[in-house]
Amino acid sequence: MPNALLPLRLLMAHAAHHFNESNPHGEKHHGHPIIPPITLSTVLAILLFFTVLTVGLAQLEVWIQGYFNIILPHWVNIAIAMSIATVKAVLVMAIFMQLRYDNKMNTVVMLFTFFAVGLFLFFSGLDLFTRDRVTPWKAQTVVKGGTGFMVSQANGKPITQAARDRAITLWGPEKFAKIEAATLHGHDHGHGASDSPYSNASKSRAPRGVTVHAADHAGDHAAPHAPADNHAAPAGGH
Amino acid sequence: MTTMNPQKPLAGESLPKWRLYRPGHHWRSADDEFEASKFGFWLFLATEVLLFAGIFCGYAIFRAMYPEAWAEGSRLLDWKIGGANTVVLLISSWTMAMSIYCFQVDKQKLARQLLLITFLGGLFFLFAKLGFEYMPKWTGYFLSFDPALSHHHGEIDAAQAKFGGLLQFVEGYGGKRPGKWFDYPFAQSPHMPLWWGIYYCGTAIHALHVIIGMTLIARAWYRAGKGCYGPTHYTFVECTGLYWHLVDLVWIFLFPLLYLIH
Numbered sequence: 001m002p003n004a005l006l007p008l009r010l011l012m013a014h015a016a017h018h019f020n021e022s023n024p025h026g027e028k029h030h031g032h033p034i035i036p037p038i039t040l041s042t043v044l045a046i047l048l049f050f051t052v053l054t055v056g057l058a059q060l061e062v063w064i065q066g067y068f069n070i071i072l073p074h075w076v077n078i079a080i081a082m083s084i085a086t087v088k089a090v091l092v093m094a095i096f097m098q099l100r101y102d103n104k105m106n107t108v109v110m111l112f113t114f115f116a117v118g119l120f121l122f123f124s125g126l127d128l129f130t131r132d133r134v135t136p137w138k139a140q141t142v143v144k145g146g147t148g149f150m151v152s153q154a155n156g157k158p159i160t161q162a163a164r165d166r167a168i169t170l171w172g173p174e175k176f177a178k179i180e181a182a183t184l185h186g187h188d189h190g191h192g193a194s195d196s197p198y199s200n201a202s203k204s205r206a207p208r209g210v211t212v213h214a215a216d217h218a219g220d221h222a223a224p225h226a227p228a229d230n231h232a233a234p235a236g237g238h
Numbered sequence: 239m240t241t242m243n244p245q246k247p248l249a250g251e252s253l254p255k256w257r258l259y260r261p262g263h264h265w266r267s268a269d270d271e272f273e274a275s276k277f278g279f280w281l282f283l284a285t286e287v288l289l290f291a292g293i294f295c296g297y298a299i300f301r302a303m304y305p306e307a308w309a310e311g312s313r314l315l316d317w318k319i320g321g322a323n324t325v326v327l328l329i330s331s332w333t334m335a336m337s338i339y340c341f342q343v344d345k346q347k348l349a350r351q352l353l354l355i356t357f358l359g360g361l362f363f364l365f366a367k368l369g370f371e372y373m374p375k376w377t378g379y380f381l382s383f384d385p386a387l388s389h390h391h392g393e394i395d396a397a398q399a400k401f402g403g404l405l406q407f408v409e410g411y412g413g414k415r416p417g418k419w420f421d422y423p424f425a426q427s428p429h430m431p432l433w434w435g436i437y438y439c440g441t442a443i444h445a446l447h448v449i450i451g452m453t454l455i456a457r458a459w460y461r462a463g464k465g466c467y468g469p470t471h472y473t474f475v476e477c478t479g480l481y482w483h484l485v486d487l488v489w490i491f492l493f494p495l496l497y498l499i500h
Contacts, residue, residue, distance in 0.1 A: 032272065032469075034342045035335070044332040051324050055317055058498040074305075081494035088490045096335045097483045103273060106280045113284040117291040124295050129302070158428035159420045163413060167423030171409075176423070179410040182392050183424050 033101035043095045047088055054084040256468030272473050279477040283484050286447075290488050293440040297495060300436060304429040311433030312500040314414065316386060319370050320497035323363050324489060330359025331486040334455075334479045341472040346462065353459040353475075356482065360452040367445055372438075378412025379405040440492055447485045454478040 057080050065072055094100040099107045157165070168176045261271040301308045333352045340349035374380045380387045382404050387394070390408040398407035413421030416435035458475045461467065467475050 032269075032342060035339060037336060037339055040332060040335045040339065044328060047328045048325060051321065051328065054494055054498060055321050058317070058494075058500075062500075078499055081498050085491050085494050089487055092331065092483055092487055092490065096331055096486075097480055103277065105277060109277075109280045109284050110287075113287045116288060117294070120288075120291050121295050121298060124299055125302070128299055159418065159431050160422075160425035160428050163421045163425065164423045166421065167410070179393055180424055182390075183410055 033098055035095065035098065035101065039095060043091055047091060050084050050088050054081055057081075057084075254465035254468060256466055256471045259466075259471040268470060272476075275473050276476060276480070279480055283480060286484055290440075290443070293436065293443065294491065294495070297436050297440065300429075300432055304427065304432065307427035307429035307433045309500045310425070310427050311430055311437065312496065312498075314375075315371075315437075315497050317497045319366055320493050323366050324493045326359050326362050326366075327486045327489050330356045330363075331483050333359065334482045338472065338475055338479050341462070341467045341475055342469055344469050346465070346468070349467075350459055350462050353455055353462065357452055357455045357459065360448050360455070363448055364445060367441065371441075374408070374411060375414040375434075376412060378408055378410075380408055380411075382406050437496060440496070444485070444488055444492060447481075447488070451478070451482045451485050454481060 058077070061072055061077055061080075064070070093110065099110065171179070259268075261268040265271040265274070333356045337349045337352035337356065340346075340352060369381050370384055370386070374384070374386070379400065380390070387406060387408070390411060393409045393411065395407045395409050399405060400407075410423060413423065414434055415421060415431070416438050417431050420431035420434065422430070455478055458467070458478050461474070
């Protein structure tokens with residue numbers, strides 16, 4: 001009965017014409033985005049520019065502080081460096097890693113990951129920085145600045161002090177003082193130029209957080225410029 | 239059933255392997271296979287980010303607790319080496335992306351050359367890291383052609399030089415090690431070993447990723463030589479690229495955190 005089946009056949013023909021078996025739900029096709037070289041090269045140029053910028057600004061902050069003899073708030077340094085890094089990271093992810101062109105699901109995965117990293121940071125900080133407020137006796141375990149008496153091998157001294165004592169024993173006090181002076185104060189290149197990372201007479205103020213010789217009299221464990229007792233110092237050296 | 243029907247070679251004709259590639263039979267199409275592979279790789283990259291999150295979290299917590307140690311430690315790193323490595327990684331990320339573009343438009347020779355340059359970028363990064371940073375800081379031995387050596391001419395101990403002068407020993411420079419290995423005599427903050435712990439963990443796990451990435455790139459280069467990748471099939475190169483960009487991404491954050499913030 002060809003006539004009886006005609007409507008069905010017409011329907012099938014219609015469906016066969018429109019139905020794509022490899023894409024039955026008619027999903028939007030993402031496929032293989034081809035990113036033109038000019039885009040990639042522009043992104044590289046921007047990334048390199050931001051790298052120079054972040055290094056330059058970090059140097060500029062140090063210079064401003066020294067020149068105007070001011071102390072910039074600590075967050076300035078962090079905020080500038082991290083903002084630039086974030087911009088760079090977004091550029092790499094959006095263009096080099098193609099998130100801008102891809103299935104949005106990939107972006108969702110990445111955003112959720114950063115959310116998880118944020119949770120990780122937040123709760124770690126919440127724990128460590130508020131312990132003393134909940135149970136005051138725990139303050140001792142997370143003292144800001146801490147004690148530094150961490151390893152039994154250092155014989156009850158800070159590891160840094162033990163290293164210092166070993167060097168004094170190994171080199172003798174005079175040689176130690178000479179190398180220490182060169183390391184902390186740098187070699188004088190004349191005209192006030194020095195390669196020391198620390199403060200010295202030609203730099204008007206010390207870099208924040210670094211006090212040269214601060215550890216010299218830390219504790220009463222060993223006179224700083226006298227050899228420590230040998231049995232306390234493990235065979236160290238270089 | 240595939241949108242990309244592998245062509246059958248005519249008699250006497252040899253088609254490149256990428257033209258003959260068929261996706262797994264459980265995929266509707268080669269594009270589905272490609273997108274699913276890529277999505278799976280993104281999930282893997284998410285776990286990689288979480289791996290590095292441990293280091294970043296440790297950095298943030300300890301930095302807040304012991305700012306003097308971080309300030310002092312950061313000053314003992316040379317931004318010139320870190321900056322050079324940043325530039326090299328960025329350029330190698332670009333060559334990687336360009337290589338994928340070349341596979342997409344079937345410029346086989348250029349694609350392989352770009353992969354090779356990417357590989358060499360990774361090699362340079364590792365060499366700078368080991369030769370100019372890890373070795374002097376850990377042992378006190380400098381490569382004789384290290385420009386930083388000139389700052390220490392007063393402390394060079396010629397008697398301890400090794401390998402016919404290739405390695406020069408600078409007294410009082412080494413010993414910048416993590417934890418109980420710490421042996422640097424001039425630390426001002428008692429928490430400096432902790433800084434070196436974060437520094438070595440962060441950069442060494444990153445360097446391990448550079449090595450893994452280079453291995454993947456080497457494989458892509460080798461297989462590309464056999465004609466395995468082309469406009470309709472380059473999934474492995476794509477995922478290798480994603481991995482390499484992640485290595486770059488981590489360094490984009492490690493560089494300012496370690497070298498610039500003080």
